[in-house]
Amino acid sequence: MPTSQEHIFGLDARRVALVLGWFEASARDLPWRQPDCSAWGVLVSEVMLQQTPVARVLPAWEEWMKRWPTPGHLAAASQADAVRAWGRLGYPRRAKRLWECARVLVDRHGGEVPADADTLLSLPGVGDYTASAVRAFAFGERAVVLDTNVRRVLARVWGGEPLPATSVRAGERQLAERVTPLDPASAAAWAAASMELGALICTARAPRCEECPVASSCAWFAGGRQGLEEAPRRTQAWHGTDRQVRGRILALLREADAPLIVEGRTALADVEPGQVESCLESLLADGLVALVDAERGLVALA
C-alpha cells in the first residue's frame, strides 16, 4: 500500500516521464543544444532568448558566435560594436550587459564561463533563470529552471490553472524543485523538455492540448480548460512610448558611421521634442549612448 507521499511522487514522476519521452522525439535541433556548443555559446543564447523568440535569435546567435567565439573575443571589441551587432533583437541593455559580462569573465574568471551559481549570478545580465539555464545546459548540473514556459506547464498540469501568477510565488518554486529529477542529466533534460513543451504545445493563449503528451495527466485539461479566456492580459503599450522612441534613437545611432545630433532629426519629426530629449537623457544614463561633443550635442553609440 503506497503512502500518500509515494503517490504524490509517483504522479510527479509520471508527468515528468511523459514530457521527457515527448521531448526525445520532438526537440528542435537548435545550435546551442549541440553537444559541442561551448558554455559561452549557451550563455549568449540564453541572454538573447530573454524575452526574444527563438526564430529571431537564431541568425543573430550564429553571426555573434562567428564573430566573437569566446568571451575574450567580445571583450576585445567595443561596446558600440556589440550593441550594433545586437541589431533589432530588442532590449539593447542586454547587449551592453553581455559585453560587460565578457569583460568580467576575462578580468576575473580566466576568460571562462563559471559553473558556480553564485559566480554566475554576479555577472551582468545574468539573473536566476539564466544562471540556472547555463548550469543545466552548459555544465549538466542539476538546476531548477523556472522560466515563463515551465511556469505555465506547472500551473496547468499540476495546478489546474490556466496561467501562472504574475510573479513567482514560494509555492511555485517549491513545486518546481520537487518536480525536478534528482539525477543531473535528467534534471537538465526536464528543464529543456518542459520549456519546449511550453513553447510549442502548452502555449499561452492557444494551447494545442490534442497534441500534448501530458494531457491525460493534466489538471487543467481534466477540469475542462477553464478560465483562459477570462484571464487578464498583460499587454504593454508600444506606439509613442519612451521605449519606442529610445529604440528609434538607437536605430539611428546604430546605422550612423559618425556622431550625430539627435534632436531635430527628420526621422524623429513626429516625436515631441521633449520626449526626444528625455529619451536621449535616459539612453545616456544607461550608458548606451555617449556624448561626443557637448557643445554641439553630438552623440554616438557608447
Add this chain to the structure above:
DNA sequence: AAGACGGGGTA
C-alpha cells in the same frame, strides 16, 4: 511587488 525596458511574428 511593481514598473521600465524592444521589437516583430502571428492570430
Add this chain to the structure above:
DNA sequence: TACCCAGTCTT
C-alpha cells in the same frame, strides 16, 4: 490591432 515572448534590474 492585440498579444506574446528561454528576464533582469531598479524602485
